[in-house]
Structure formats: structure tokens, C-alpha cells
Amino acid sequence: MKTTDRPVRQLARGIQPGQPQVYLLHFSRPLHHARHYVGFVEYDLEQRIEHHLAGRGARLVAAVAAAGIDVQLARVWPGATRTFERRLKRWHGSAQFCPLCDPAAAERAILKTPLDSGTRI
Numbered sequence: 116m117k118t119t120d121r122p123v124r125q126l127a128r129g130i131q132p133g134q135p136q137v138y139l140l141h142f143s144r145p146l147h148h149a150r151h152y153v154g155f156v157e158y159d160l161e162q163r164i165e166h167h168l169a170g171r172g173a174r175l176v177a178a179v180a181a182a183g184i185d186v187q188l189a190r191v192w193p194g195a196t197r198t199f200e201r202r203l204k205r206w207h208g209s210a211q212f213c214p215l216c217d218p219a220a221a222e223r224a225i226l227k228t229p230l231d232s233g234t235r236i
Contacts, residue, residue: 133158137195137203140167140176141215143185150216151189151209152176155200164188189213 138160140152152175156163167176168186179186190212192199203209210216 134193135196136160137192137200138164138188139190139203139209139213140164141187141189141213142179143187146175146179146182146184149175149179151213152179153200153203153209155195155197160191187215189215 135155135157137153137155140154142150142152144150152167152173154163154167154173163172166172168180170177170180176186203212
């Protein structure tokens, strides 16, 4: 599995290791129903993404890797909490937060969803 267009190092640059963050991975084509993966990391985002790409992360990402689907780091929420990650996962609408699926998503400053009205992204 490889990243395309938006390499991990480029997107993870400027994010301090040790700072918790939530991240969104975008798959170049769906695997069954899944087109995205939302994750949380407390320390080193770049290392965590590399673990995913090597098949040592979430089962979904490992299955995507096995299927030969390209993965891109689409978005990062620096300073976000595990609670925020869980809210995003429960929302089941990752595409609306993905700037690769919806270019307007990159410009949204505030989530207007039941996740947490007023949560900055």
C-alpha cells in the first residue's frame, strides 16, 4: 500500500510529536462500504501512519493494504481528544469531513453536526 499525492511526511509536518491528534485516512477506492478511517494518536502521527501502511495498525487499513488500495492522509485535527475521535466514528459520515471527497470540507471552520456544535476543526 502506498500514499499518493499527499505524502504522510508532508501532511504530518509541523505537528509536534507528543501532541494528541485525530486523523482521517482516505482510500482511493472503497473496500466494501469503507472509504475512510478515523484514528487517534497520542504521540507521533507520522509513525502511526507508517504502522498502518505496513499493516500493523487497524484491521480495516490492513485489509485495504491487502487489496492494493492507495491511502492518503486527508485531514488532521491537532490537539483533538479520543472523545472527538469516537464522536466522528459514531457520526458515520467521514466523507463530509474529507477534503478529498468534498473540497468545501477543507474550508469548514466549525462542525455543524450533532457531534459537538461549535467544535473547531
